Each structure stands twice: as C-alpha cells, then as structure tokens.
Amino acid sequence: MKRYIVKRVLTMFITLFIVITGVFFIIRLVPGDPLASMARNLPEQIKKNFYAKYGLDKSLIIQYFSYMKELFLGNMGESLVYTGRTISGIIKTASPVSARINIQSILFGVGSGLLLGLIAATKKGKWPDYLVMFIAISGVAIPSFVMATTLQYLLTVKFNLLPTIGYKAGIKGLKYTILPTLALSFGSIAVYARYFRASVLDVLSQDYILTARSKGVSGFRMAWNHVGKNALLPIITMLGPQIAGIFVGSFVIESIFAIPGFGQIYVDAINNRDFTMILGQTILVNGLYIFSLFMVDMLYGLIDPRIKIFKKE
Template sequence: MAQYILKRISYMILTLLVVIAMTFFLMRSIPGDPLASLARALPEQTKANFYAKYGLDKPLFQQYLIYMKNLLKGDLGESVVYAGRSVSETIVQTSPVSAAVGGLALIVGLIVGISLGIVAALYKNSWPDYLVMFIAILGITIPVFVLASLFQYFFSVKLGWLPTSGWGKPQHMVLPVIVLCFGTIATYARYIKSSMLEVLGQDYILTARAKGLSEFQVITRHVMRNSMLPAITILAGRIVGIFTGAFVVERMFSIPGIGFYYISSINNNDYSMTLGTTVFYAALFVVMQLIVDFVYMLVDPRIRLAGD
C-alpha cells in the first residue's frame, strides 16, 4: 500500500510539472503581454521598471526557473493586471464561492441523476425510461450558456421569481445551481442505467433471485453497489468540474467565484493569475483522482492492489 501511494504521488507531481510547463510556455506564446496596453502611455524608464518588477525583461527560460523557484516556496505570484492582488489570496477568497455553488449543484445532480438512472433501468423500454433518456439528451446537448439564458429570461425577466444575477442571498444561488446540475444529472442518469442493466444480467443476480430474495433486496444488496463503480470513476472529473465547469455560469450570473477571475486573467494575458489558477485546478484533479481510486477499493472488495 505504501509503495502504491508513493508511486501515485510521484505520478501526481510529474503531471503537475508537465501542466505547469505547458501552461507557462503556451501563455508566453500568445502575442502581446499583459503590460503592453497598461504601460503604453508611460515613460520608457517607468515601463522598464514595470517589466523588471514582474520579471518580463528576462529570457523566457529564466522566467520559468524563477516561477518554479517561487512556486516551491508556495508563492503563486502577484496579478500583473491587478497590481497588489496576490494570486494565492484571490484563490482563497474566491474558491469557496465556486465550491458553494458547484458543490450544491453536484449534490443535487448526483441525487437526481442516480435516481433517474435507477428508474430508467428498472423500467427499461417504457415511458419512464424514454422520459429519463430525453432529459439526459437535453442535459448533454444544450450548452450551458443557452440554458442559463433561457432560465434568466423565463424565471427572472418574464416571471420575476428570481434575480437575474448577483451574489449574497440564497435566491442568487437557485438559477446557477439548476443550470450547473443539468450536466451531472444527464451524465449519471446514462451511466447508472447502463451499469445497472449490465449488472442485472449477471449470473449472481439470477442466483440471488433463485435463493428467494425479494426484488428490493436484490437491487439494494447486489445491483446498487456494483452499479456504482462507473459513477465513482467519473466522480473526480465532476468534482473538479464544480470549479472549472462554472466559468460561463459565474460570468453570466455575476458570481465572484474563481472561474470569473480565471476567464478574466486569460482575456487580459494575466500570466500569474492564469498559471496560479491552472496549478490549483490541476492539483485538485490529481488529488481527487487518487481519492477515487481508494473509494473504488472500499466499494468493491474484488478490487485489490496488484504487484504491477
């Protein structure tokens, strides 16, 4: 077990290093720099001071080494566009907002999606199954920004039930949560239905029924547990998705989450902010992936660590 954990941590570190390097050099390959427009009207010496402050006057590889050295100290740098704003402080202040909206959307999506998937599997080729699959198709095919616009129009503009945008009150979370949970509902409804149908056709299910177990006991004791494995597989991606998938939603509903600042940093070529948030997302993903592997072993005793 210790060897396995060390091996996975090594892979995690390697993945993060690759992501950081790719993001760093790709950001530098974009034409222009974050100070080009800001320092345009300033004297030459002032411009030089600005570039020296953020290390943009040094060779590219030297900039990379300096960034990695600071990163090892836990310093993600300072925003280039918003002077005086620390990247670490921005992540600490904004990530709880994204987690609140996205986390609630994930919980709602999991509960509704798993429930709909179970209904679709138990009532295969009947109207409940067709209705669930129709909802799943809508959740997958309709873009988030279209769904958000429709909800804002009907529930805010036409009916006046909920605010169009803003933050600070419980009602501000309703529309963003509904919009965000649609993708999770659609994904889990399809996965759970497919997984349950596969498990229901296994020999041990026939054996359980032959022993006289009721259909409720068969479903709860045998089918449900083994059907959860595909759902756990995609859970890491969905957890990270509560941060990354909320970019457009946070923008459209004026939610001051981390996604809002991430999009702004990309548009403004804010190197430090883009790199810092990318490191945060990448670290979150690899950690969640490791946790999912352990949950896998807890849910299914048949899964054990092999020597290779």
C-alpha cells in the first residue's frame, strides 16, 4: 500500500510539472502580452522598466527557469494586471468565496440527485419515476444562467424571499448563497439522479440481489448494504472531477449574482494574458484535479473490496 501511494504521489507531481511547463510555453505563443496596451503611451525607458520588473525582457528559457525556481520556493509571483497584488494573495481572497458556493451546490446536488435516483429506480414505471426523469431532462436542457434568472424572478422579485445579488461571508451571509447554490446544483441533481437510477437498476438485476431477497433481507438493509454501495462507484467517478472545479466555479453564475469569486478572475486573466495569474490558477485547479482522481481510486477500494489498488507482497 505504501509503495502504491508513493508511486501515485510521484506520478501526481510529474503530471503537474508537465502541465505547468506546457501551459507556460503555450500561453506565450499567443501574440501580444499584458503590458503592451498598458505601456503603449509611456516613454520608452519606462516601458523597459516595466518589462524588466516582470522579467519579460529576458529570453523565454530564462523566464521559465526563473519562474520554476520561484515556484519551488513557494512564490507564484505578482499579477501583471492587478498591479502590486501577489497571485497567492488573490487566490486566498477569491478561492474561499467560489469554494463555498460550489461545495454547497455539490453537497445539495449530489444528495438530492442520489435520493431522487433511488426513488426512481425503486418505483420504476410509476409516476415518481416519470417525475424524476422529467427533472433530469429539464436539468440537462436548461442552462444554469436561465435557471439563475428564473430563481431571481420567482424568489426575489415575485415573493421577496431572498436577496437578488451580493455576497457576505459567515453564517449571516448564508441567504446570499442560496440562489447561486440552487442554480448551480440543478444540473448536478439531474445528472446524478439519472446515473444513479441506471446504476441502481443494474445492481438490482444482479443474481446476488435475488439471493438476498430469497433469504428475507429487509428492504432498507438490502438497499444500504447491497444496492447503495455497489451503485455508488459510477457516482464517485463523476464526483472526482467535479470536486476539482470547486475553486473555479461558474463565472456566469458569479457574474449574475455579483459574487467576487475565482471564476471571473480566471476569465479576466485569460483575456488580459495575465501569464502569472493563469499559471497560478492552473496549478491550483490541476493540482486539485489530480489529487481528486487519487482520492477516487482510494475510495474505490474502500467501497468495493473486490477492487484491488495494490498487489499484496
């Protein structure tokens, strides 16, 4: 087990190194740079000072090794657009906001989706099954921004129950996160309900379920011990990559609800060719994505003992 974990951790670092290197050179292949428009009307000497400050006057190879050296020391550098602000500082400020909204949407979406999927599977061919499938189709077909504006109209304009826009931290700010959480989770509810229904129906058709029923195993015990755990494997596979996106979030939802999160900063960084910001966000998102895949493999072995993630010595 230790050998497997060490091997996976080394693979994770190598993968992240390759991603960082690839993104570093790819974003510099795009014509222009973030300082071109900012320093366009400045004297030539001041332009040189700008480029020298951020190391853009050096060759690409020197810039790469300089960046990797600073990154190894824990320094992601300074933003080229948000002058005077470090990448680490921006991430620390914006990430918790996006993370809160997205974690809430994942928890609500997965929980509701699994419950609806289980109900639909156990009531196959009946009205609860048709209702769940209607919700699933609607959730896939309706974009999140349409759901967001609909919720704003119904719960704010029509009934004045929740604030339309804004964000506040802490427990008192929970009401500001309800609408964006619902808007983001509607699609997750639909996807998880549909997949969990199919997964449960597949498990229910297995021979060992028929054996358990013949032995008089109760409905709840069979659903938990036999159906639930085995049907969760495809759901965990879907959940891993979704968790990786908790910091990036949805820039559309963040824009609609005026949430000062990470998603909008990511889009602005790409549009403005903010090299250091793009690299900093790439490290965070890809690092979390790689780690989530590792955790998925670990959970496979815990949920289903038949799956071996390492060989016994």
